[in-house]
Structure formats: structure tokens, C-alpha cells
Amino acid sequence: MADAHDELISLHRQMLLIRRFEEAAARAYSQGKVGGFLHLYIGQEASAVGALATLGAGDSVVGTYRDHGLALARGVTARACMAELYGKVTGCSKGLGGSMHFFDAEKRMLGGDGIVGGHVPVAAGVAFASKYRGERDVTLCFLGEGAVSIGGFHEALSLAALWSLPLIVIVENNEYSMGTPLSRTLSVHDTSEKAHGYGIARDRFHAHDVLEVKRRVGEAVARARETSRPTLIEVQTYRYRGHSMSDPGKYRTADEIEAAKKTDAIAGAELALRAAGLGDAFFAEVERSVDAEVDDAVRFADESAEPGEELIEALTYA
Amino acid sequence: MRELRYREALREALAEEMERDPGVFLMGEEVGYYQGAYKVTEGLLERFGARRVIDTPIAEEGFAGIGIGAAMAGLRPVIEFMTMNFSAVAFDQILNHAAKIRQMSGGQFKCPIVFRGPNGAARQTGAQHSQCFEAFYTHIPGLKVVAPATPADAKGLLKAAIRDDNPVLVLEDERLYGVKGEVPDGDFVVPLGVSALRREGDEATVVTWGKMLPVTLAACEELAKEGVACDVIDLRSLRPLDLGPVLRSVAKTGRALVVQESWPFGGVGAEVVDRIQREAFDALRGPVLRVTGRDAPMPYNKHLEDLTIPSADTVARGVRALLAW
Ligand SMILES: Cc1ncc(C[n+]2csc(CCOP(=O)(O)OP(=O)(O)O)c2C)c(N)n1
Numbered sequence: 001m002a003d004a005h006d007e008l009i010s011l012h013r014q015m016l017l018i019r020r021f022e023e024a025a026a027r028a029y030s031q032g033k034v035g036g037f038l039h040l041y042i043g044q045e046a047s048a049v050g051a052l053a054t055l056g057a058g059d060s061v062v063g064t065y066r067d068h069g070l071a072l073a074r075g076v077t078a079r080a081c082m083a084e085l086y087g088k089v090t091g092c093s094k095g096l097g098g099s100m101h102f103f104d105a106e107k108r109m110l111g112g113d114g115i116v117g118g119h120v121p122v123a124a125g126v127a128f129a130s131k132y133r134g135e136r137d138v139t140l141c142f143l144g145e146g147a148v149s150i151g152g153f154h155e156a157l158s159l160a161a162l163w164s165l166p167l168i169v170i171v172e173n174n175e176y177s178m179g180t181p182l183s184r185t186l187s188v189h190d191t192s193e194k195a196h197g198y199g200i201a202r203d204r205f206h207a208h209d210v211l212e213v214k215r216r217v218g219e220a221v222a223r224a225r226e227t228s229r230p231t232l233i234e235v236q237t238y239r240y241r242g243h244s245m246s247d248p249g250k251y252r253t254a255d256e257i258e259a260a261k262k263t264d265a266i267a268g269a270e271l272a273l274r275a276a277g278l279g280d281a282f283f284a285e286v287e288r289s290v291d292a293e294v295d296d297a298v299r300f301a302d303e304s305a306e307p308g309e310e311l312i313e314a315l316t317y318a
Numbered sequence: 319m320r321e322l323r324y325r326e327a328l329r330e331a332l333a334e335e336m337e338r339d340p341g342v343f344l345m346g347e348e349v350g351y352y353q354g355a356y357k358v359t360e361g362l363l364e365r366f367g368a369r370r371v372i373d374t375p376i377a378e379e380g381f382a383g384i385g386i387g388a389a390m391a392g393l394r395p396v397i398e399f400m401t402m403n404f405s406a407v408a409f410d411q412i413l414n415h416a417a418k419i420r421q422m423s424g425g426q427f428k429c430p431i432v433f434r435g436p437n438g439a440a441r442q443t444g445a446q447h448s449q450c451f452e453a454f455y456t457h458i459p460g461l462k463v464v465a466p467a468t469p470a471d472a473k474g475l476l477k478a479a480i481r482d483d484n485p486v487l488v489l490e491d492e493r494l495y496g497v498k499g500e501v502p503d504g505d506f507v508v509p510l511g512v513s514a515l516r517r518e519g520d521e522a523t524v525v526t527w528g529k530m531l532p533v534t535l536a537a538c539e540e541l542a543k544e545g546v547a548c549d550v551i552d553l554r555s556l557r558p559l560d561l562g563p564v565l566r567s568v569a570k571t572g573r574a575l576v577v578q579e580s581w582p583f584g585g586v587g588a589e590v591v592d593r594i595q596r597e598a599f600d601a602l603r604g605p606v607l608r609v610t611g612r613d614a615p616m617p618y619n620k621h622l623e624d625l626t627i628p629s630a631d632t633v634a635r636g637v638r639a640l641l642a643w
Contacts, residue, residue, distance in 0.1 A: 035442030035620055087442070087619035098444045098618030114446040115404065116376045149375035150407070177376060179352035185375040251352065307619050312626060316614045 004211065005276055011053060011210045012269040013286055015045040018069040019266060020294045021078055025068065025085055025099075028298065029245050034085045038099050041069035043240035046265030047172050048073040050213025051140060051235075054221045058137040060108040060130075062123035065100035067112040070142060076104045078297035088304035095307040096315060117143065117150035120169065124156040127167035131228055138166040138224040140217075145234070146177025148191045157232065161198040166224035168217065169232050172207075174239045179251040195232040207237040208263045319502055324466075325358045325495040327473035328434075332359065332396065334505070335480045336366055339394060342480060343370040345381050346398030346435075355400045356436065356495050382408035382433065386416050386485075389431040394480060399435035402451045402489060408433075409454075416485040417460030432479045437465070437489035438529055438579050439616060439627055448616035448623075450580030452527075455487045456557040456589070462510055463556040465489040467531035469499035471554055474508025482510060489556075491529040511558035515567070519547025522640050523567040525590055526577040527553040530628060534577050537633035548637060556586050564590070565598050572603040573640045577633050582610040604643030609636040 022042050028034045041048070044066075052061065052073040063070040071081050076092050084091030085099055093103050093112070101112040110126060113119035123141030130137040147153055148171060160167045171191045175182055182189060195202035201223060205216050213235065220231035238260040242249045270283060322330065336342045348355045350363035350373040363371040374381040378399065385395035399405045405412065412433065419429045439448040455463045462484050466472040472490065479486035516531065517538055526534045531552050538548045549567040553559065568574050574594050576587040591606045612626040 036440075036618060037443055037447070087621075093618075095619040096445075096617040096622070098442060100444055100446075101618070114444065115407070118407070146376050149377040149380070151377070151379050152407075178348055178355070180348065180373060180375075184351075184373060306621055307617070309622065309625055312612060312614045312617060312622055 007053070008211060008269055008273060011049050011214070012266065012273060013290065014049045014073055015210065015266045015269065016286060016290050017078065017293060018045045018049070018072050020290050021072060021081065021297065022068055024294050024298055025082070026241070026245065028085065033302070034099065035087070036098050036100070037065065038085070038245045039066040039243065040239070040241040041066055043260065043264070044172060044174060044207065044237045045069055046207040046210040046213050047170070047235045047237050048142070050207065050210040051170060051217040053214045054218040055138070055140065058108070058135065060110055060126045060137065060139040062110045062119050062126060062139065063112060063142040064116070064119065064144060064147070065112065065114045066144070067100065067102045071102040071104065071109055074104070074107045074109045076102065076107050076109060078293050079300040080104070082297035082301040083304050086301040086304070087306065088301055089307040090300070090304040094311065096311065117147040117152035119143070120147070120153045120156035121159070123169070124160045124165055124167050127160065127165040128163065130166055136225050138168060138221055141167060141169045143169070143171055144177060145171050145173040145175075145182055145191050146180070146185055148194060149185055157194070157198045157200065157230070160230040161200045164228050165230055166228045167230040168220045168224055169230065170217070171232070171234045172237055173234050174237050176239070176243070176251065178243045178247070181251070190234060192232050192234040201229065201231040202233070203231065204234040205236065206263070207235045208265055208268055210265050210269055319500045321498050322469045322501045323495065324469045324472050324490075324497050324499070325356065327469035327501050328358050328476055328490065329360065329362065330501075331473045331476035331480070332362060333365065335477055336370060341392065342394045342396065343372065344396050344398065345372045345374055345385060347374055347376060347400050349373060349398050356492060358495070359398070378404050378407035379411055382411040383415065385431050386411055386419070386429055389429045390419060390427050394430050396432045396434065396480060399433060401447060401492070402435050402437040403447050403449050405433060405435065405451065412455070412461070412485070413458055417458045421460065428483050429485050430483045431485050432476070432488055433485070434476065434488035434490060436492040436495070438491055439623070440492045442618055442620055442623055444618040445615035450611065451487070452489060452556050453580055453585035456586055460485070462486040462558065463489065464510060464554060465528035465556055466554065467494070467528050467552055469497065470501045470506070471508055473501055474506050475510070475554065477507045478510050481507070486510070489528060493529055508554070511555045511560050513551055513553045513555070513560040513563050515549060515563055516552050517548065517550040519549055520571060521546045522548045522573040522575060522637055523564060523571045524548050524550045524575045524577060524633070524637065525553065525564050526550070527556060528579070530577045530579050533628060533630050534633050536630040537637065540630065540634055541637055546637065546641065559589070561590070561593050561597070564594065568594055568598040569601045572601050573643070574602070574606045575636050575640050576606065576608045577628060577636065578608065579611050579627060582608065582613050604640065607636055607640055609633050
């Protein structure tokens with residue numbers, strides 16, 4: 001019980017860090033310090049934080065362009081993440097990747113991919129390598145429900161099922177693919193049903209409670225580790241911000257967004273911790289330390305050097 | 319004549335062709351309810367209805383193929399790729415199906431389809447979202463490829479593409495969508511395979527297309543102040559390729575430079591250089607040069623991105639290098 005309590009304290013702080021980090025990223029974007037596309041994860045934090053809490057150091061994570069939360073939950077530092085957004089050489093991809101392409105070889109974060117669905121076979125390949133070497137590591141692959149229509153998703157599941165790869169594919173169903181609601185992109189509304197066609201295990205749950213996310217993803221991770229069998233999971237969640245910073249968001253109402261915020265997982269975790277006896281002083285201290293970490297990351301990013309021209313050709317080939 | 323933005327000119331072409339031919343329909347991600355990721359198709363769903371303005375899931379290979387089948391069966395689909403980068407997912411459909419149907423069927427079937435969307439860099443969108451596709455698509459016999467640089471050509475070439483009986487790729491540009499220009503009234507069609515002289519001068523011939531046209535014109539404006547006057551030729555169509563005006567110009571200037579945003583290896587610029595050196599060899603005073611995008615994936619960092627895409631400065635340097643020969 002004390003363990004679960006300590007764990008929730010840690011997961012709550014991770015979720016809050018992601019949220020504050022992204023709020024700062026959005027500010028930096030409006031100041032022109034961050035360019036290109038910026039896809040925020042705000043609202044979905046419990047999904048990455050709960051899921052990645054199940055992993056060990058040898059496991060791998062592959063995600064989409066909506067990758068800041070994933071990287072932070074994987075332990076990539078706020079400094080390296082913010083510096084990447086600022087395009088600085090101290091960033092996790094040396095400033096050459098930007099928001100959509102967070103990589104960290106040491107933390108086994110293999111992108112940050114910008115082509116919808118294109119990373120799912122790649123993730124299956126990472127799982128293949130673990131199995132090939134006889135290691136017990138697993139790979140977690142994240143995608144949006146909009147990616148369930150594309151071929152790469154299906155080919156990857158088909159092969160992962162056939163070859164029994166230790167892959168967990170997590171569809172983060174945030175209800176919209178850019179401006180298109182799920183009902184207009186898929187003929188079913190439960191994307192985990194796609195598992196039936198491949199004969200693999202499936203699960204589906206809300207990301208309201210970060211500990212529940214951890215428990216459920218943990219079952220799939222254990223299955224992959226013990227028996228090298230893949231699982232398809234749909235995590236039901238919601239993004240509070242636009243698809244990217246340039247999305248006017250006319251396809252949904254303010255009321256809908258407010259309603260979704262009622263089940264906010266960060267607020268939920270706070271309530272649970274308060275019920276367990278923690279009070280204002282504790283939460284003020286968490287806010288303070290998270291703010292300090294984000295401020296430090298912003299300062300670090302601001303003061304870091306730009307990547308040099310010599311990297312343009314140097315990084316094209318190994 | 320009216321002033322229109324590039325995106326409005328494209329929209330007019332789509333609307334007019336849909337009015338003219340009930341077999342013309344639009345398909346792509348966010349083209350309908352969202353009004354287009356870059357607002358090219360704004361208002362068309364309201365005007366033509368969901369039967370003809372069709373929002374697709376993210377399934378480029380699927381909807382490109384559906385377009386190809388529909389074209390074989392007599393319709394005239396216009397397929398929007400949100401950006402050309404995502405056409406890579408549909409490459410098999412374009413290469414092995416659209417481009418081959420006519421020949422493989424002994425001429426019994428044709429594939430009158432348009433694939434359109436923004437090509438090239440945007441602003442700091444990184445390696446996967448900044449690519450030029452003209453080298454890939456012009457390589458393929460059976461396809462036509464155009465790259466309009468002005469609102470008038472955006473309208474006229476898109477209309478010609480829709481009316482053409484072959485698969486045509488229309489390479490637009492996100493950085494041009496907001497640019498305004500004069501567009502002739504009425505049923506304005508620019509034939510495929512006709513290049514255009516955009517600026518006159520005796521010193522050198524500069525050949526380009528798409529977004530590199532305004533960059534090249536800016537460079538030539540600066541060079542004119544130094545007393546260097548150039549012919550600037552906008553290819554407009556990359557396949558079929560009309561090199562008549564280029565060869566005539568080189569006969570006059572004896573010097574030629576090709577400016578392209580895409581990578582240097584192979585590609586349209588290399589094709590143009592080969593044709594000039596074979597067909598205008600006697601007129602040349604030195605080698606034909608190229609200014610190209612750098613031979614590397616696009617970096618996200620702003621400064622490095624600027625060093626990777628040709629600028630007015632690099633184009634001017636290219637012309638000076640020609641003159642120094
Ligand atoms: C192959 C491909 N097609 C289109 C796009 C443009 N695009 C980027 S994200 C996106 C929507 C994806 O929605 P979803 O999969 O639900 O994930 P979310 O963004 O909601 O996390 C689209 C259409 C792309 N990046 N790749």
C-alpha cells in the first residue's frame with residue numbers, strides 16, 4: 001500500500017511535469033523560439049506515464065510526432081527535450097529533429113516519427129531484434145486512432161502475430177484525427193477489435209487513472225516478456241489542445257473540452273493523494289519543483305548553442 | 319483579370335472543373351468538413367456535397383488506389399495528399415498502377431487522375447515533411463508532372479491536369495498558397511508542356527520552377543542592379559518538358575544555370591543540364607551549372623534549414639560563377 005502511494009506520488013509528478021513542460025513549449029512557440037509543427041500531449045499524460053512505468057531499462061519505446069510526453073515519461077531530461085524544441089545542439093536529437101523527432105538511444109526512445117503508421121512496422125522490428133537475440137525486452141509502440149486505417153499498422157500487427165513478437169501496440173484514442181472524429185475514420189468504434197483478425201490479445205480502457213493504465217499495460221508487458229506475444233491496446237483519452245499549434249479547432253465545442261477535463265488524470269491523482277492524507281503544502285512543493293525544472297529547461301535551451309553547419313552532411317550517413 | 323491567392327486560384331480550378339464535368343470529384347484527408355489542411359478546398363463541401371468532396375481516413379495507399387480504379391472506370395478523381403511527403407505511402411499505386419495501366423492493357427484503359435498537394439519545404443518541419451518529389455515522379459514514363467509557381471498557372475495547369483487523360487501530379491507549395499497574383503477571367507487553361515519566359519536579359523539563362531521561381535527572380539533583380547541581366551525561364555511542366563525557350567535563350571546567352579530546391583543527385587536539373595549540353599553545345603561558353611538543395615535530409619534547426627534550401631543569395635552566387643567562367 002505504501003508502495004502504491006509512493007508510486008502515485010511519482011507518477012503524479014511526471015504527469016504534471018509533462019503538462020507544465022508543454023505549456024512552456026506552447027509559450028515558446030508563440031514567441032517564435034520553437035518552429036515547425038508542435039503537437040501537444042496535454043490531456044493524454046496518464047497514457048504515456050502509466051504505460052512507461054511498466055518498463056525496464058532494456059525495453060524500447062517508439063511513438064509518433066506527439067512525442068514530448070513519451071520522452072519525458074521515459075526519463076529523457078526536460079533540458080534535452082526543451083533544447084530539441086529550440087533546435088539546439090544540446091537537444092535529444094541535436095536540434096536536427098525538432099518536436100516530431102525525439103530520440104534517445106540511451107533511454108531506448110526510438111522516435112518521434114512523422115509519417116502516420118510508418119513507425120509501427122519499425123517498432124515490430126525493434127521487438128524482433130530482442131527476440132532474435134534471445135533477450136526478454138519488450139517494445140511499446142504508440143499511435144493515434146487515426147493511424148488504424150493505414151496499411152503499416154495492419155502489416156505490423158500481422159507479422160508481430162505470426163512471428164510472436166514482444167510488441168505492445170497502444171492506440172491512444174483521443175477521439176480526433178486532426179479535425180475528423182473517429183466515427184468518420186473507422187467502421188468500428190473500438191479499435192482494439194482489430195486484434196481479432198490477427199488472433200492476438202487485446203485490451204481497452206480509459207486513461208483517467210494512471211495506476212489503472214499501469215496495471216493494464218503491465219499485463220500486456222508481462223505477457224510479451226514471458227511468452228513473447230503481442231497485444232493491441234486502446235487507451236481512451238482526449239487532447240485538450242488543437243491537433244497542432246495551427247489548428248483552429250472548429251470541429252468541437254468548448255463544452256465538449258470542458259466535459260473531458262472533468263476526468264483529468266492529474267486532478268484525479270491529486271484527489272487520490274489528498275484522500276490518502278497529503279495536503280496543500282505537499283502539492284505547492286510539487287508545483288514549485290516542477291516549475292523550477294521547466295524554467296531551468298527553458299533557460300538551458302535558450303542559452304545552448306545552435307548545431308553547426310558541419311552536422312548537415314556528417315549526419316546523413318553513418 | 320483579378321488578383322487571387324494561389325490557393326484561391328486552385329480552388330477556382332477545382333470548382334469550375336466540377337461544374338463542367340460531373341465525373342470530377344475530390345478525395346483526401348480533411349478536404350471537406352475541415353475545409354482543407356491548407357484551405358485549398360474551403361467551401362467546396364458546402365457547394366458540391368459529400369458525394370463529390372470526400373474526406374478520407376489516413377490511408378494514402380487505399381484512397382490513391384480507389385482513385386485509380388475509379389479513373390479506369392471512367393471517373394476523373396482529384397486526389398489531395400495533405401503534403402506530397404505522404405504520397406510516398408501511395409507510391410506503389412502511382413508507380414505500378416496509375417503509370418502502367420494504359421500500356422499494360424494495350425491501350426484499352428486509361429487513368430485520368432490528378433494527384434495534388436504541397437511539395438517541398440514548409441518552415442522547419444524537418445526531414446520527413448520537407449521533401450521535393452519531382453525527381454521521383456518525373457522519372458516515371460506514363461506520368462505527367464507540373465509545378466505551378468504563380469496563381470495563374472496554379473489555376474490553368476490544374477484545369478489542364480484534370481482534363482488530361484493521363485495521371486498528372488500537380489506539385490503545389492505551402493509557401494506559395496498565400497501569394498497573390500493576376501489570374502485571367504473565364505475558362506483559363508494553361509496547356510501542359512509549355513514553359514514560360516519570366517524575365518529577359520542577355521547575360522545568362524536561368525531555368526527553374528515552383529517555389530524557386532520567386533527566389534530566382536529576387537536574385538536576378540539584385541543582379542540587374544550590378545548590370546547583370548538574365549533570362550529566367552519557368553518550366554511550369556516538368557514532364558512533358560518544354561526546353562524550346564531554354565535552348566533559344568542559351569543560343570543568345572551562352573550560359574545556363576538550373577535552380578532547384580530538390581536534392582542534386584539525378585533529378586530534373588540533371589535532365590535539363592544533359593539536354594542543354596547536347597542540344598546547345600556549340601552556344602555554350604562553359605559548363606551548365608546548378609544551384610540545388612543540399613544533399614542531405616532537411617534539418618529542423620532554422621539556421622541549418624536556411625543553409626539547406628537555395629536562397630536568392632545562393633542563386634546570385636550561381637549566376638556570378640557562370641559569368642566568372
Ligand atoms: C501518412 C501520413 N498522412 C498524413 C499525415 C498528416 N497527419 C499528421 S497527424 C494526422 C492525424 C493523426 O491523427 P491520430 O492518428 O488520431 O493521432 P493524434 O494526432 O490524434 O495523436 C495527420 C492526418 C501524416 N503525418 N502521415
